[in-house]
Amino acid sequence: MKLISEKRELTSRLFRISAPLISILVALFVAGFLLMAAGVNPLLAYLEIFRESLGSVYGLSETLVKTTPLIFASLGVSLAFRMQIWNIGAEGQIYMGACGATAVALFSGIENHSLMITAMFLAAFLFGGLWGGVAGVLRARWQVNEVIVTLLMNYIAILGVDYLIYGPWKDPKGFNFPLTAQFSEAARLSEYFDTRFHSGFFLALFCALLMYLFMERTVWGYEIKVIGSNPKAARYAGMRTGLAIFAVLFLSGAVAGIAGFSEVAGLQHRLQHGLSPGYGYTAIIIAWLAKRSAFGVVIVSFLMGVLLVGGDSLQLSWQLPIAFVYAFQGLILFFLLASDFFIHNRLRLIRGGQHA
Amino acid sequence: MSNLLQIKNIRKTFPGVVALDTISLSIARGEIHTLLGENGAGKSTLMNVLTGLYRPDRGEILLDGVSIQLNSPRDSLAMGIGMVHQHFMLVSAHTVFENILLALEGVPNFYSRRTYRQKVQKVLDAFELDLDLDSPVWKLSIGAQQWIELIKLLVRDCRLLILDEPTAVLTPQESARLFQVLTRLRDQGKSILFISHKMREVMEISDRVTVLKKGRSLVSLSRGEYDESRLASLMIGEDQIPMWIKPACKYEQLALEIKNLSARNDRGLADLDNFNMKLYRGQILGVAGVAGNGQKALAEVLTGLKEASSGRILAEGRDITNSTARSSYIAGIAHIPEDRKSIGIAPDMTVGDNLIMKNFASRAFRRWIFQDRAAIRRNASAKINEFAIKAGPDGNPVRYLSGGNIQKVIIARELSEKPAVLVALYPTRGLDIGSAEYVHKVIIDGANQGMSTILISEDLDELLKLSDQIVVMFRGRLVGCVDPQATTREEIGLLMSGEVQS
Numbered sequence: 001m002k003l004i005s006e007k008r009e010l011t012s013r014l015f016r017i018s019a020p021l022i023s024i025l026v027a028l029f030v031a032g033f034l035l036m037a038a039g040v041n042p043l044l045a046y047l048e049i050f051r052e053s054l055g056s057v058y059g060l061s062e063t064l065v066k067t068t069p070l071i072f073a074s075l076g077v078s079l080a081f082r083m084q085i086w087n088i089g090a091e092g093q094i095y096m097g098a099c100g101a102t103a104v105a106l107f108s109g110i111e112n113h114s115l116m117i118t119a120m121f122l123a124a125f126l127f128g129g130l131w132g133g134v135a136g137v138l139r140a141r142w143q144v145n146e147v148i149v150t151l152l153m154n155y156i157a158i159l160g161v162d163y164l165i166y167g168p169w170k171d172p173k174g175f176n177f178p179l180t181a182q183f184s185e186a187a188r189l190s191e192y193f194d195t196r197f198h199s200g201f202f203l204a205l206f207c208a209l210l211m212y213l214f215m216e217r218t219v220w221g222y223e224i225k226v227i228g229s230n231p232k233a234a235r236y237a238g239m240r241t242g243l244a245i246f247a248v249l250f251l252s253g254a255v256a257g258i259a260g261f262s263e264v265a266g267l268q269h270r271l272q273h274g275l276s277p278g279y280g281y282t283a284i285i286i287a288w289l290a291k292r293s294a295f296g297v298v299i300v301s302f303l304m305g306v307l308l309v310g311g312d313s314l315q316l317s318w319q320l321p322i323a324f325v326y327a328f329q330g331l332i333l334f335f336l337l338a339s340d341f342f343i344h345n346r347l348r349l350i351r352g353g354q355h356a
Numbered sequence: 357m358s359n360l361l362q363i364k365n366i367r368k369t370f371p372g373v374v375a376l377d378t379i380s381l382s383i384a385r386g387e388i389h390t391l392l393g394e395n396g397a398g399k400s401t402l403m404n405v406l407t408g409l410y411r412p413d414r415g416e417i418l419l420d421g422v423s424i425q426l427n428s429p430r431d432s433l434a435m436g437i438g439m440v441h442q443h444f445m446l447v448s449a450h451t452v453f454e455n456i457l458l459a460l461e462g463v464p465n466f467y468s469r470r471t472y473r474q475k476v477q478k479v480l481d482a483f484e485l486d487l488d489l490d491s492p493v494w495k496l497s498i499g500a501q502q503w504i505e506l507i508k509l510l511v512r513d514c515r516l517l518i519l520d521e522p523t524a525v526l527t528p529q530e531s532a533r534l535f536q537v538l539t540r541l542r543d544q545g546k547s548i549l550f551i552s553h554k555m556r557e558v559m560e561i562s563d564r565v566t567v568l569k570k571g572r573s574l575v576s577l578s579r580g581e582y583d584e585s586r587l588a589s590l591m592i593g594e595d596q597i598p599m600w601i602k603p604a605c606k607y608e609q610l611a612l613e614i615k616n617l618s619a620r621n622d623r624g625l626a627d628l629d630n631f632n633m634k635l636y637r638g639q640i641l642g643v644a645g646v647a648g649n650g651q652k653a654l655a656e657v658l659t660g661l662k663e664a665s666s667g668r669i670l671a672e673g674r675d676i677t678n679s680t681a682r683s684s685y686i687a688g689i690a691h692i693p694e695d696r697k698s699i700g701i702a703p704d705m706t707v708g709d710n711l712i713m714k715n716f717a718s719r720a721f722r723r724w725i726f727q728d729r730a731a732i733r734r735n736a737s738a739k740i741n742e743f744a745i746k747a748g749p750d751g752n753p754v755r756y757l758s759g760g761n762i763q764k765v766i767i768a769r770e771l772s773e774k775p776a777v778l779v780a781l782y783p784t785r786g787l788d789i790g791s792a793e794y795v796h797k798v799i800i801d802g803a804n805q806g807m808s809t810i811l812i813s814e815d816l817d818e819l820l821k822l823s824d825q826i827v828v829m830f831r832g833r834l835v836g837c838v839d840p841q842a843t844t845r846e847e848i849g850l851l852m853s854g855e856v857q858s
């Protein structure tokens with residue numbers, strides 16, 4: 001008896017659409033065993049996740065605070081995915097974006113609020129873009145695999161920021177902590193309801209709308225889709241695929257870089273060690289779950305925000321390590337990839353071994 | 357003669373499309389059975405049902421009189437039903453032998469290469485096939501790759517061989533060879549189910565013909581009960597075959613001149629070798645030659661997909677070989693590529709989106725940076741009507757279209773911008789007779805309005821019918837130039853074989 005897999009030609013639409021939901025449910029189920037192993041009742045834990053993240057104004061505001069950088073980073077990642085370019089360097093691009101925004105905030109001396117915010121935004125856009133653009137140039141000119149380049153550049157960006165905050169940019173009055181001085185009032189986004197919720201969230205929604213229009217309505221979005229569907233055909237149709245690869249990686253990095261801007265200008269008000277707890281990696285999962293659609297990204301980012309905030313509270317109430325949240329994310333991705341496999345293949349048990 | 361396979365009332369639908377409505381037919385032992393039908397009639401779908409790739413919505417398949425369930429290609433192979441697809445899948449870095457081994461089931465992990473080699477070699481010898489088992493697949497022509505697919509089935513000893521438009525990628529010589537092999541297989545008692553749009557072949561090889569129309573099987577006729585015109589009228593029905601008249605080319609204005617052009621391929625061999633050619637406004641220049649003698653390279657250099665290593669290309673007197681003017685000139689050249697699926701379409705995008713791939717940035721489909729969706733939709737429905745494309749429901753991705761309909765999408769797109777020059781490789785390959793005639797008409801109409809065409813084809817009938825002049829290519833060189841009114845098929849054949857030069 002043996003188990004074989006074979007390609008299937010067609011899958012029902014229902015299965016295709018429900019696959020992401022099913023994989024989240026299965027991940028919840030399996031994670032339940034992890035919780036039980038840690039001596040926690042999974043049902044209570046899940047209930048707590050929802051209560052903490054959605055059950056109060058404070059909880060909701062915290063969820064949206066986490067959702068914001070996730071939206072930016074996932075939009076960036078999914079833009080590249082659309083063209084079959086695998087940018088897994090959103091994490092590094094967030095750091096670079098934050099770094100650019102911080103440079104402007106600390107050293108430009110601008111006093112006008114809107115001017116300052118605009119300059120910080122542009123700097124973040126440019127820094128993140130250049131960081132992605134490096135991989136773009138390497139890929140377009142010399143066919144260097146962008147997965148490896150973007151991944152390795154994450155480490156460069158994170159360590160580079162560490163160098164700055166441990167060295168030249170360290171706040172002289174910061175008791176030797178690895179962080180820069182606080183930004184001036186002019187360099188901060190508005191906050192609402194006496195919570196940490198800031199206007200970066202609205203910027204993120206706006207950005208998602210722009211991304212939707214860009215991909216579905218503009219000539220460039222069309223080009224990206226053609227290249228993603230068949231690069232050879234694109235070249236044959238006279239599209240400049242090399243330029244497009246660079247442009248898309250630049251833009252992808254730039255949009256992820258805005259996450260860095262929104263984090264320092266809206267939330268942290270300074271550049272500090274560990275400014276992103278892996279938003280850039282979570283973004284990869286989100287982009288995949290959202291099937292690369294801009295509105296899908298908003299919804300899934302929110303779900304991930306719920307999970308992050310809920311996970312934080314589990315840490316407090318049951319002393320669960322934050323690793324649990326990452327394990328859970330990993331499980332979702334795992335089951336999602338597995339469901340992709342089941343969409344395209346089916347398994348069959350063959351009795352009696354030899355056959356044919 | 358007893359029936360090997362019987363198909364009763366098969367129906368298969370896809371979302372929004374009835375691909376097979378009711379199909380019934382039977383295939384006898386030791387017969388070559390041809391399926392004939394318009395593009396999109398459901399031929400490939402029916403074959404995919406027989407190989408277990410698609411499960412029919414209803415209907416029955418009987419093998420040796422016993423009803424069977426086919427759930428996967430594995431099932432049908434186990435029952436001795438094997439298929440060579442319209443688009444085959446081989447591992448191109450592996451050798452021929454390794455590819456054949458992959459197809460065999462029950463090969464022990466520590467298999468004895470020797471035994472299997474002998475087995476494969478025996479099949480090759482039996483059919484007098486000349487194929488280097490150790491050559492990697494990517495080095496082989498498409499025709500040779502098709503042989504591998506067939507050999508896989510022969511080694512597995514299939515009882516029913518299904519071939520989906522096998523001759524579309526074969527030269528006339530290779531087709532003749534294939535037919536010899538098929539006839540021998542038939543004489544050994546195997547059954548063969550065969551698809552082709554080429555009447556000449558259908559008449560030559562079939563023992564029985566079943567005509568499909570719009571997903572229904574109309575009739576099955578045995579040899580003797582049909583002739584070419586009967587089949588054509590069954591297939592096309594009341595639809596009109598388009599008529600056209602071709603005026604002679606005036607040879608006044610030079611459109612394109614190629615001087616001493618050479619190009620190399622990936623293996624460093626010459627694809628084009630000191631090639632010279634003149635093309636006039638409104639001329640249809642036929643290019644004959646056995647596939648692989650530089651035709652594809654010629655098309656690619658002209659359309660900017662490949663660099664020339666030496667020589668010059670002059671457009672209306674201007675040198676455009678390497679100038680920046682080339683790209684804008686190339687933009688005005690229409691190209692129907694040989695490799696339709698791999699470079700002609702973006703498979704996941706809709707028919708409408710594919711129809712504007714060449715001119716998506718033109719004013720007609722764009723308002724500032726935004727696409728004009730309404731204009732794109734209008735263009736799509738106009739083209740779908742004009743070329744009778746079976747496009748399926750709105751927003752259907754192109755990859756769900758039948759082979760011939762994909763081809764029509766490409767042709768419709770390439771001919772829509774009133775190009776100055778058309779480079780067409782085997783433009784009617786895989787098209788049904790009606791559609792092929794329509795494409796001929798469009799090319800002639802274009803010529804009447806001043807479009808110059810380089811028509812690369814292996815179909816001598818097509819070349820003789822359309823061309824003002826026919827040049828023959830052999831090993832990247834021009835070996836002859838003949839007048840279609842004054843030449844014979846034999847003369848061209850001799851030139852193509854490289855034995856004489858004129």
Ligand SMILES: Nc1ncnc2c1ncn2[C@@H]1O[C@H](COP(=O)(O)OP(=O)(O)OP(=O)(O)O)[C@@H](O)[C@H]1O
Nearest residue numbers: 370375395396397398399400401756757758759760
């Ligand atoms: N996987 C699929 N999904 C949706 N529609 C399909 C699919 N496969 C085929 N069709 C539709 O079914 C119809 C029959 O297609 P099929 O490929 O069988 O035609 P065909 O007779 O082989 O034509 P051709 O001569 O052009 O190869 C077409 O209208 C096609 O668009």
Ligand SMILES: [Mg+2]
Nearest residue numbers: 399400758759
């Ligand atoms: Mg077909």
